[in-house]
Amino acid sequence: MEIPYTYKPRPDTGLYNAKVGIWLFLASEIMLFGALFSSYILLRVQAPMGEWPKVAGAWPQGLLNIPIGTFNTAVLITSSVTVVLAWAALKMNNFKAFRRYMVVTLVCAFGFLGIKSYEYNEKFTHYELRLKSGEAMTGHLEVNGKHPGFWDFGSIYNLARLEKEKVTEIKFTADPVKPKSGEKHADSASHAHEAKTYALGDIAKLDAFVLRNHTFFAIYFVITALHGLHVLGGALVLGYFAFPGSSMWKSNPEQFTNRIEVAGLFWHFVDLVWIFLFPVVYLL
Amino acid sequence: MSTATSHPNSAAHEHAVEHHHEPGFWQKYIFSTDHKMIGIQYGLTSLGFLLFGFFLVMCMRFQLANPGAPIPVFGRLLEAILGDTAKGGVISGDLYNSFGAMHGTIMVFLAVVPLAFGAFGNYVTPLQIGAPDMAFPRLNMASYHLFFWGGVLMLASFFVPGGTAKSGWTSYSPLATIAEFEKPFNGQTMWLIGMVTLITSSLLGAVNFITTIIQLRARGMSWMRLPFFVWAQFVTGFLLLLAFPPLEAAGVLQLADNLFHTSFFLPNGLVISGQQLPVSGGGSPLLWQHLFWFLGHPEVYVLILPAMGVVSEIIANNTRKPLWGYKSMVYATMSIGFLSFIVWAHHMYLTGMGTKVSTFFQTTTMMISIPSVMILTALFVSLWGGSIRFNTPMLFALAFLPMFGIGGLTGLPLGFNASDIYLHDSYYVIGHFHYVVAPGTIFGLFAGIYFWYPKMTGRYMSEILGKIHFWFSLIGMNLIFAPMFIQGIKGMSRRMADGGTTYFGADDIALTLNKSITHAGVLLALAQIPFIINIFMSIRTGKKVENDNPWGATTLDWATPTPPPHGNFTSEPVVYRGPYEYSAPGAKLDYLPQDKKP
Numbered sequence: 001m002e003i004p005y006t007y008k009p010r011p012d013t014g015l016y017n018a019k020v021g022i023w024l025f026l027a028s029e030i031m032l033f034g035a036l037f038s039s040y041i042l043l044r045v046q047a048p049m050g051e052w053p054k055v056a057g058a059w060p061q062g063l064l065n066i067p068i069g070t071f072n073t074a075v076l077i078t079s080s081v082t083v084v085l086a087w088a089a090l091k092m093n094n095f096k097a098f099r100r101y102m103v104v105t106l107v108c109a110f111g112f113l114g115i116k117s118y119e120y121n122e123k124f125t126h127y128e129l130r131l132k133s134g135e136a137m138t139g140h141l142e143v144n145g146k147h148p149g150f151w152d153f154g155s156i157y158n159l160a161r162l163e164k165e166k167v168t169e170i171k172f173t174a175d176p177v178k179p180k181s182g183e184k185h186a187d188s189a190s191h192a193h194e195a196k197t198y199a200l201g202d203i204a205k206l207d208a209f210v211l212r213n214h215t216f217f218a219i220y221f222v223i224t225a226l227h228g229l230h231v232l233g234g235a236l237v238l239g240y241f242a243f244p245g246s247s248m249w250k251s252n253p254e255q256f257t258n259r260i261e262v263a264g265l266f267w268h269f270v271d272l273v274w275i276f277l278f279p280v281v282y283l284l
Numbered sequence: 285m286s287t288a289t290s291h292p293n294s295a296a297h298e299h300a301v302e303h304h305h306e307p308g309f310w311q312k313y314i315f316s317t318d319h320k321m322i323g324i325q326y327g328l329t330s331l332g333f334l335l336f337g338f339f340l341v342m343c344m345r346f347q348l349a350n351p352g353a354p355i356p357v358f359g360r361l362l363e364a365i366l367g368d369t370a371k372g373g374v375i376s377g378d379l380y381n382s383f384g385a386m387h388g389t390i391m392v393f394l395a396v397v398p399l400a401f402g403a404f405g406n407y408v409t410p411l412q413i414g415a416p417d418m419a420f421p422r423l424n425m426a427s428y429h430l431f432f433w434g435g436v437l438m439l440a441s442f443f444v445p446g447g448t449a450k451s452g453w454t455s456y457s458p459l460a461t462i463a464e465f466e467k468p469f470n471g472q473t474m475w476l477i478g479m480v481t482l483i484t485s486s487l488l489g490a491v492n493f494i495t496t497i498i499q500l501r502a503r504g505m506s507w508m509r510l511p512f513f514v515w516a517q518f519v520t521g522f523l524l525l526l527a528f529p530p531l532e533a534a535g536v537l538q539l540a541d542n543l544f545h546t547s548f549f550l551p552n553g554l555v556i557s558g559q560q561l562p563v564s565g566g567g568s569p570l571l572w573q574h575l576f577w578f579l580g581h582p583e584v585y586v587l588i589l590p591a592m593g594v595v596s597e598i599i600a601n602n603t604r605k606p607l608w609g610y611k612s613m614v615y616a617t618m619s620i621g622f623l624s625f626i627v628w629a630h631h632m633y634l635t636g637m638g639t640k641v642s643t644f645f646q647t648t649t650m651m652i653s654i655p656s657v658m659i660l661t662a663l664f665v666s667l668w669g670g671s672i673r674f675n676t677p678m679l680f681a682l683a684f685l686p687m688f689g690i691g692g693l694t695g696l697p698l699g700f701n702a703s704d705i706y707l708h709d710s711y712y713v714i715g716h717f718h719y720v721v722a723p724g725t726i727f728g729l730f731a732g733i734y735f736w737y738p739k740m741t742g743r744y745m746s747e748i749l750g751k752i753h754f755w756f757s758l759i760g761m762n763l764i765f766a767p768m769f770i771q772g773i774k775g776m777s778r779r780m781a782d783g784g785t786t787y788f789g790a791d792d793i794a795l796t797l798n799k800s801i802t803h804a805g806v807l808l809a810l811a812q813i814p815f816i817i818n819i820f821m822s823i824r825t826g827k828k829v830e831n832d833n834p835w836g837a838t839t840l841d842w843a844t845p846t847p848p849p850h851g852n853f854t855s856e857p858v859v860y861r862g863p864y865e866y867s868a869p870g871a872k873l874d875y876l877p878q879d880k881k882p
Contacts, residue, residue, distance in 0.1 A: 001416035001852045001853050001856060002851070003415075003416055003419065003421070003500070004416075004499075005419075005500070010499050013498060013499065015499070016499075017419040017495055017499050018420075020495045020499055021420060021491050021495045024490070024491045024494050024525060025491050027525060028490070028526060028529045029527075030524045031525075031526050031530055032532055033528070033531050033533075033536065034529075035530035035532075035533035035575055036537075037531065039537065039548065039571055039575070042568060042569065042571050043548070043571070046566075046568060047566060048677070057552065057564075057566050080815065082701070142558070142671070160332070160562065165466070191589075196756070203301050206630075209432065210544075211293050211540060211544045211545075211546045212544055212545045212546055212547075212563065213564060214564050214566065215546070215548065215564065215566040216337035217565055218544075218546035218547065218548060219541060219548070222536060222537060222540055222546075226536070232860075254437035262561055
């Protein structure tokens with residue numbers, strides 16, 4: 001006996017095996033991301049009230065780049081549309097259109113990852129500085145005349161490392177203080193982009209926007225990285241189906257179309273996670 | 285088609301022609317995609333882990349009975365392998381903690397669940413629903429290999445500097461992070477990576493099982509004609525599918541705590557040996573416990589449901605009667621499945637999460653005992669008026685009932701908030717859950733091994749060795765776990781490496797019991813020797829089965845050739861009746877197989 005319903009639907013359930021499988025898998029994925037979102041909520045709820053960085057440990061808001069995030073959301077939604085169009089093209093027996101839409105999907109997927117990595121780097125090169133006098137600010141760091149570069153993990157500094165490398169003073173360019181709603185903008189612009197020098201002895205805390213700095217960054221990086229891995233995995237599968245795996249179109253078009261449908265379902269899920277992630281992490 | 289006769293050779297031959305390629309050694313035994321071979325792989329691997337987990341706890345028990353004395357026989361070996369933590373063959377406090385953590389982890393995640401779900405589920409489920417294989421054979425293979433390598437990672441963690449995980453099988457934060465804070469790559473980290481691997485494995489397994497049961501049921505196999513074993517595996521599949529991912533998330537977060545020094549589970553102002561830990565703080569140790577027990581409690585039912593399924597099959601078969609209340613058992617299993625997701629915090633009454641939350645979880649905990657009792661009652665009543673055949677599988681199945689009963693009933697005081705405050709973390713808890721898992725689940729699984737062995741090999745296991753195995757195991761188990769209730773009620777804490785000699789409240793009785801429990805442990809160990817001999821000897825010397833259906837069973841697994849070939853069935857099975865039509869009035873035989881035409 002051969003395994004039945006590998007691509008033909010079973011009459012009483014109306015589904016083929018892989019479709020049941022992918023829905024079950026997505027259910028477990030919901031539990032995975034559900035747990036992470038719950039963790040996010042719990043960590044945020046128990047953070048002290050106040051404005052970060054003034055209040056240490058308070059939940060930072062407005063740190064993430066909303067225009068870029070919005071653009072990335074659009075990129076991902078576009079890819080979700082094109083993957084459906086690719087599937088529909090196969091249903092209409094148009095392999096050329098299928099491949100065209102798949103290429104667009106893949107470009108969107110890697111575009112998303114590229115933009116995301118740019119955002120990551122912005123964070124890795126951004127610093128929180130806390131002085132022993134109680135003053136706290138965010139901004140950019142200059143050590144021994146050097147700014148940390150793009151994707152250069154070796155130049156992420158914190159206080160312990162500076163002490164170890166016997167650095168005595170640093171230059172720090174503070175971010176302009178964001179005007180609160182209703183306040184005038186003029187005052188804050190005046191002293192922006194001026195590098196100030198601080199002696200190491202005056203510093204209470206210095207760390208980049210990396211996981212260890214704050215639970216906000218920790219959960220932000222873990223959830224978005226895990227989502228990014230899903231995007232990467234999905235893109236690899238879609239890439240396989242678009243090119244080397246598409247030879248199946250000749251031998252078994254029905255099963256091939258099903259494969260695209262199943263991969264597409266996963267892709268929509270990845271999109272859906274981002275649609276929740278974007279407002280929760282960027283906007284709220 | 286009559287199932288009581290052997291399949292004629294011609295049919296088997298025809299089948300062989302259909303799949304003419306003969307797979308080589310690696311394809312057949314290592315990278316097999318056949319659900320039966322994968323089931324056997326799971327079975328042998330998990331039995332190996334079961335033995336190893338048992339070895340660890342015997343070392344611990346020896347230490348408890350004779351604090352500071354070197355381990356006999358194995359002491360030198362332990363010192364040679366593990367170095368200073370086992371200096372002179374004595375189990376140090378650190379090593380005791382490691383062994384405790386690994387005993388729990390290995391028994392739950394590497395022995396009992398893979399044996400119950402991976403081995404029996406894989407081997408029997410497709411046969412019972414009349415399927416040629418699992419829905420996704422290659423995922424099935426991947427699932428086994430991930431399980432195997434996850435297990436290897438866990439074992440390898442014994443050899444990393446600082447030793448293996450020592451923060452209990454629950455890996456509570458912050459202990460799990462601060463135990464080896466200076467060395468981020470430590471035993472705990474390997475434990476977490478191993479755990480994430482195992483979770484991925486069981487996820488693939490769960491997707492596969494559920495899909496198989498939904499999609500590959502034979503013609504006529506409606507939901508209420510499914511054998512109860514299949515129902516138990518079905519619900520178990522959902523528990524694994526939905527409860528494990530939160531632990532995977534938690535594992536990733538704790539991994540970040542260990543490797544990147546984040547503070548997901550580390551509170552503000554954590555001070556170790558007078559020094560503030562250099563982390564940001566702001567996390568929550570309670571969050572870990574919630575995520576862990578969200579898996580942890582459904583996991584209990586992952587452990588018990590497959591065993592209940594096995595026991596039901598064997599009881600129906602050996603009482604020669606239909607199961608009493610089959611439908612209510614099915615609904616009870618589903619209720620257990622749902623309820624098990626909302627009882628987890630009864631493990632956390634002492635964390636100070638608040639009385640309102642405690643009350644909620646206390647209520648749901650009492651609710652979940654109802655369907656469990658329903659199943660147990662149905663099985664007890666099934667015995668009523670049957671002409672019972674007392675063969676080895678039936679003995680184990682029968683012993684399962686009162687043993688699981690004791691385990692379940694002693695759980696009630698732990699489910700109540702007020703009495704749990706006293707009993708929490710005492711030996712009472714150990715006695716309780718071991719009664720559920722050891723003479724409960726493991727007896728059920730032993731029963732299954734004796735029951736399906738003839739189908740796997742074409743030979744019976746020895747009845748004499750089987751009965752020696754059964755009686756001494758039963759006596760040993762009870763002598764081990766029953767005294768633990770007394771120790772626990774006397775207030776003995778479960779985590780003392782010296783067996784409570786330094787505990788002012790431990791009186792002579794509790795300490796004497798430590799010794800007697802250890803002696804009983806030795807008895808239990810000796811009782812497993814006939815089983816090990818039996819399982820290997822019977823492949824060659826066991827009595828041959830007379831036909832394909834030696835127990836006279838009704839379910840489809842016995843309608844296959846023995847052992848079942850690749851593809852299982854010689855012709856497509858069609859199901860005409862329910863799973864347990866034994867002793868039907870007016871029938872010629874005392875059983876009507878599911879595929880017998882009316």
